[in-house]
Amino acid sequence: MPSIVKTPPELRLANLGHDRDTGELLIVNLPKYVCPECDALTPFAIGEASLSETDRKALDAVSGEVKPYETEHSDFYCRVCGRAVRVVCRVHEFAMSAYKYHPTLVWEMATDGSVDR
Numbered sequence: 001m002p003s004i005v006k007t008p009p010e011l012r013l014a015n016l017g018h019d020r021d022t023g024e025l026l027i028v029n030l031p032k033y034v035c036p037e038c039d040a041l042t043p044f045a046i047g048e049a050s051l052s053e054t055d056r057k058a059l060d061a062v063s064g065e066v067k068p069y070e071t072e073h074s075d076f077y078c079r080v081c082g083r084a085v086r087v088v089c090r091v092h093e094f095a096m097s098a099y100k101y102h103p104t105l106v107w108e109m110a111t112d113g114s115v116d117r
Ligand SMILES: [Zn+2]
Pocket: 035, 036, 037, 038, 039, 040, 078, 079, 080, 081, 082, 083
């Protein structure tokens, strides 16, 4: 099994905002993941699902699956070192069909050793 660790989103995500009402972290325009291994910035989209099935299932096993209308996952690879990353957001509908995304956790999979560090 690959080793998977969870990290607070404020340590890994650039361009976060704060909710004016609650002070919670908030995804604003152009969220980016800052990789602790290679310092690369990887832009991602809410709901992105660009991991292989194997990596996605490994992350599902630790983080739980998406609960529609409650959580959203963004799954992607660091664009330089290729580590698999999942950003978990809590979804808040604040008006009809208008949503806020509060990042709650970042899951990171250790690279398998095939990539130079
Ligand atoms: Zn990286």
